[in-house]
Amino acid sequence: MRKKWASFVLVIAFIMAFSVLSACGSNDEKSSDQPKQESTASADGTGKSDETPSATTEAADPFGKYAETLTVKEVLGYGPPEDPKTPSGLTPDQNAYIKDLKDKLNIDLKYMWTVPSDQYEQKFSLTVASGDLPDIMDVDIRNFEKFKSQGVLADLTEAYEKYASPTLRKFMESDGGQAMKSLSQDGKLYGIPGFEEPFLSTQIMWIRSDWLKNVNMEAPKTIDELEKVAEAFTSGDPDKNGKKDTYGLAISKAIISWGFDTRGLFNGHNSYPGGWIKGSDGKLAAGEIQPETKTALERLQGWYKKGILDKEFALKDDNKVVEDIVGSKVGIVYGEWWYSNWPLNLNRDKDANADWIAVQIPGIDGKPGKSLVPRVRMGHIVTVNSKFSNPEAAIKMINFYIDKNSKAYYDTNKPENGYVYNWFVPRIYNPVEMETIYTEVNKALESKQDQVSEDVPYFINVQKPLDAAKKFLAGDKSGWGLYMSRVSPDGGWGVTRKIRDNKDYVYNEFYGTATETMVEKGAQLDKMLGETFTKIVMGAPISEFDKFVDSWKALGGDDITNEVNDWYQKNAVK
Amino acid sequence: MVYKASLGRKVFTFVNVLFLVAITLLGILPFVHLLSVSLSSNVAAMAAEVKLWPVGFTFEAYHYLGKKVEFLRSLGVSVERVVLGTIINMVLTVLAAYPLSKSNEQFRFRTLYVWFFAITMFFGGGLIPTYIVIKETALLNSIWALILPGALNVWNMVMLLNFFRNIPKDMEEAATIDGASQWSILWRIYLPVSLPALATILLFMMVGHWNSWFDGILYMNSPEKYPLQSYLSTLVTSINKKAISLDDLNALENVSEKTLRTAQIFLGALPIMLVYPFLQKYFIKGITVGSVKE
Numbered sequence: 001m002r003k004k005w006a007s008f009v010l011v012i013a014f015i016m017a018f019s020v021l022s023a024c025g026s027n028d029e030k031s032s033d034q035p036k037q038e039s040t041a042s043a044d045g046t047g048k049s050d051e052t053p054s055a056t057t058e059a060a061d062p063f064g065k066y067a068e069t070l071t072v073k074e075v076l077g078y079g080p081p082e083d084p085k086t087p088s089g090l091t092p093d094q095n096a097y098i099k100d101l102k103d104k105l106n107i108d109l110k111y112m113w114t115v116p117s118d119q120y121e122q123k124f125s126l127t128v129a130s131g132d133l134p135d136i137m138d139v140d141i142r143n144f145e146k147f148k149s150q151g152v153l154a155d156l157t158e159a160y161e162k163y164a165s166p167t168l169r170k171f172m173e174s175d176g177g178q179a180m181k182s183l184s185q186d187g188k189l190y191g192i193p194g195f196e197e198p199f200l201s202t203q204i205m206w207i208r209s210d211w212l213k214n215v216n217m218e219a220p221k222t223i224d225e226l227e228k229v230a231e232a233f234t235s236g237d238p239d240k241n242g243k244k245d246t247y248g249l250a251i252s253k254a255i256i257s258w259g260f261d262t263r264g265l266f267n268g269h270n271s272y273p274g275g276w277i278k279g280s281d282g283k284l285a286a287g288e289i290q291p292e293t294k295t296a297l298e299r300l301q302g303w304y305k306k307g308i309l310d311k312e313f314a315l316k317d318d319n320k321v322v323e324d325i326v327g328s329k330v331g332i333v334y335g336e337w338w339y340s341n342w343p344l345n346l347n348r349d350k351d352a353n354a355d356w357i358a359v360q361i362p363g364i365d366g367k368p369g370k371s372l373v374p375r376v377r378m379g380h381i382v383t384v385n386s387k388f389s390n391p392e393a394a395i396k397m398i399n400f401y402i403d404k405n406s407k408a409y410y411d412t413n414k415p416e417n418g419y420v421y422n423w424f425v426p427r428i429y430n431p432v433e434m435e436t437i438y439t440e441v442n443k444a445l446e447s448k449q450d451q452v453s454e455d456v457p458y459f460i461n462v463q464k465p466l467d468a469a470k471k472f473l474a475g476d477k478s479g480w481g482l483y484m485s486r487v488s489p490d491g492g493w494g495v496t497r498k499i500r501d502n503k504d505y506v507y508n509e510f511y512g513t514a515t516e517t518m519v520e521k522g523a524q525l526d527k528m529l530g531e532t533f534t535k536i537v538m539g540a541p542i543s544e545f546d547k548f549v550d551s552w553k554a555l556g557g558d559d560i561t562n563e564v565n566d567w568y569q570k571n572a573v574k
Numbered sequence: 575m576v577y578k579a580s581l582g583r584k585v586f587t588f589v590n591v592l593f594l595v596a597i598t599l600l601g602i603l604p605f606v607h608l609l610s611v612s613l614s615s616n617v618a619a620m621a622a623e624v625k626l627w628p629v630g631f632t633f634e635a636y637h638y639l640g641k642k643v644e645f646l647r648s649l650g651v652s653v654e655r656v657v658l659g660t661i662i663n664m665v666l667t668v669l670a671a672y673p674l675s676k677s678n679e680q681f682r683f684r685t686l687y688v689w690f691f692a693i694t695m696f697f698g699g700g701l702i703p704t705y706i707v708i709k710e711t712a713l714l715n716s717i718w719a720l721i722l723p724g725a726l727n728v729w730n731m732v733m734l735l736n737f738f739r740n741i742p743k744d745m746e747e748a749a750t751i752d753g754a755s756q757w758s759i760l761w762r763i764y765l766p767v768s769l770p771a772l773a774t775i776l777l778f779m780m781v782g783h784w785n786s787w788f789d790g791i792l793y794m795n796s797p798e799k800y801p802l803q804s805y806l807s808t809l810v811t812s813i814n815k816k817a818i819s820l821d822d823l824n825a826l827e828n829v830s831e832k833t834l835r836t837a838q839i840f841l842g843a844l845p846i847m848l849v850y851p852f853l854q855k856y857f858i859k860g861i862t863v864g865s866v867k868e
Contacts, residue, residue: 326622338823
């Protein structure tokens with residue numbers, strides 16, 4: 001009996017010990033936390049009392065220094081420093097940008113945590129769930145909508161009006177203020193949009209021009225011509241090594257993705273999977289279920305049979321496709337303007353004969369194809385926690401970052417001095433940067449100058465392509481990647497802007513946030529699409545497509561179509 | 575003993591050896607490949623020309639790595655974690671398994687206690703509650719956040735418990751008659767005869783601590799506190815979205831060299847592979863054979 005009691009007591013003692021321990025823990029946490037909060041609060045408080053009088057006197061100084069140090073809490077999703085010249089062992093807290101920010105604006109930027117960008121979303125939602133929002137947040141559109149509806153975002157209207165630097169204003173007005181308007185509600189601005197020119201998404205085709213010469217062919221303008229070229233690339237020994245070790249068109253297992261995929265080929269068939277296209281009845285329809293998509297799939301299926309596509313494409317991720325490109329195994333790839341600076345340049349490093357050109361995507365009916373282009377390309381939004389006392393700090397920090405990248409700091413703002421750009425938040429870029437680079441560099445080349453205009457924002461991003469172009473044109477082949485992607489009229493951006501100016505594209509008419517059913521069923525539908533399309537390309541009967549359309553509609557596609565059309569009625573610019 | 579092997583036996587031996595060699599190669603070849611990629615030139619590596627022998631042999635990646643503070647720092651964190659974590663795991667596992675291996679007569683409510691532990695194997699709080707517990711107990715951003723939540727692995731404990739139960743009762747009884755306390759029974763009888771089991775769970779613990787990376791990313795707030803595997807995971811990130819922004823593009827264009835990545839992955843796997851041969855000698859069976867006369 002006694003023993004029994006003893007063990008009971010033991011159990012209870014255990015439980016108590018645990019609860020006491022954890023209580024201690026949380027007490028410690030609170031007591032260590034409280035002074036911190038108080039101190040920031042007092043700093044904020046004094047900052048504010050300073051602010052009110054100064055706001056009236058020096059209201060519009062976008063670079064005004066705070067009299068009292070202002071502590072700003074942020075979180076950072078980071079990648080390792082991209083430049084190998086960055087001092088070894090540098091941590092995000094030691095980023096030279098942060099030191100300069102303290103010197104110049106008296107803002108003390110503190111990262112609550114930093115995490116690899118892959119894990120950012122998960123860690124961010126953990127932080128949100130545990131009720132610990134940072135002061136300034138760089139969020140995606142989904143989180144923006146969520147936070148806005150929860151009322152945790154500060155109104156930035158006044159802060160922007162008073163503190164935005166001229167350059168920032170220029171950025172925001174580059175699209176006529178559309179992007180900012182889309183983040184406003186009832187006249188209140190809830191975020192600063194990080195947007196880019198939508199034509200950056202235009203699909204073009206990259207093709208090995210030295211192989212074209214070897215097989216005596218011209219760059220294809222139609223899909224039928226493309227098929228002939230691709231066949232020659234597969235069986236005509238385009239690399240002249242006497243072996244049948246090449247294939248025509250590079251695609252990865254992701255049918256619709258960010259690169260090395262089949263979007264361009266579908267677009268060439270007037271099929272727009274993943275896009276919402278206005279039909280003849282004025283309503284929006286999903287591209288993936290249209291009959292044109294079926295035609296494109298049939299074509300791909302034929303190509304797979306002929307060996308124009310890699311027999312193992314269904315197992316290859318983007319890394320594997322890049323290996324094929326670099327290893328001179330393949331001669332045609334669909335994609336965007338930037339391929340020449342990665343990975344095509346690596347192919348040229350490897351194979352001295354290799355040369356790639358960019359062309360508009362081939363189409364059917366004897367005409368070039370029209371690429372799908374989004375109406376809006378907004379990757380991230382800078383927002384401020386409504387509990388944060390100094391929302392204008394966010395605007396000032398954006399000003400600061402833009403200014404730090406101007407010509408004035410060209411000589412000091414370098415990775416070897418500890419400046420790591422992807423370790424600073426918030427960053428807002430020039431939305432029309434690519435166009436700026438193209439025109440500025442070509443202007444400088446024409447007038448034989450060594451430097452682009454002094455007042456271009458993000459000076460280094462413009463100067464670097466000019467240096468590369470000069471090097472390339474003087475015979476040094478290492479400048480090819482930058483020159484071909486950003487400067488050459490026949491290069492990636494050169495071809496893209498021609499397509500833009502000729503209006504040879506199709507808009508994706510839907511640019512709202514994911515609708516209710518999209519959130520719920522979208523992933524499942526995407527998965528079904530990927531599986532069905534891959535199966536068909538690999539030889540499944542084409543009737544599978546009709547089955548796919550039926551299940552797509554039944555499994556939520558119809559609901560999504562209705563939601564998208566409701567949205568279109570209300571919001572779209574027509 | 576010399577005997578003439580029958581044909582069937584010969585065939586069996588041949589097939590068996592072939593089969594085992596194939597399995598071994600399956601395990602070894604990826605590492606050989608990794609090693610040769612890390613010793614090749616970057617262009618050859620990018621073009622997937624390297625198979626099992628380096629192409630354009632160079633030590634450059636390792637040379638660079640020797641100066642890379644991030645790698646060495648994370649290695650230090652990992653070693654600290656393995657040492658501390660394994661010691662704590664081991665002590666707790668043995669101390670929990672021993673009493674629970676006794677019979678219900680010796681230890682009342684034994685079954686209840688076993689269930690108390692076992693239940694945690696099947697039910698957990700989930701990611702967010704666990705995170706909040708770690709945060710509220712002020713463990714966030716300290717090495718203890720990686721060690722304490724898994725301080726007692728119930729699965730290992732149950733394994734050891736079952737091993738203890740299979741030790742003949744007579745040994746414990748003989749020791750008791752000779753006047754041994756529970757402590758000395760555990761220390762001088764149970765542990766020495768359990769070396770194979772201890773070596774096995776030791777290996778589990780070490781490999782577990784060495785390989786886990788996700789908790790490092792969740793609970794550590796800055797990269798200088800990442801254990802090695804969390805750090806390595808930052809190097810092999812891939813783009814997983816539908817459109818690529820100019821920022822992503824920058825990352826792609828400047829992506830760290832493939833040879834460097836493989837060199838770090840290889841070095842990351844090396845220490846724990848080296849542990850196996852040293853533990854090999856403890857994997858011997860039948861240590862209790864002959865200790866008891868039936």
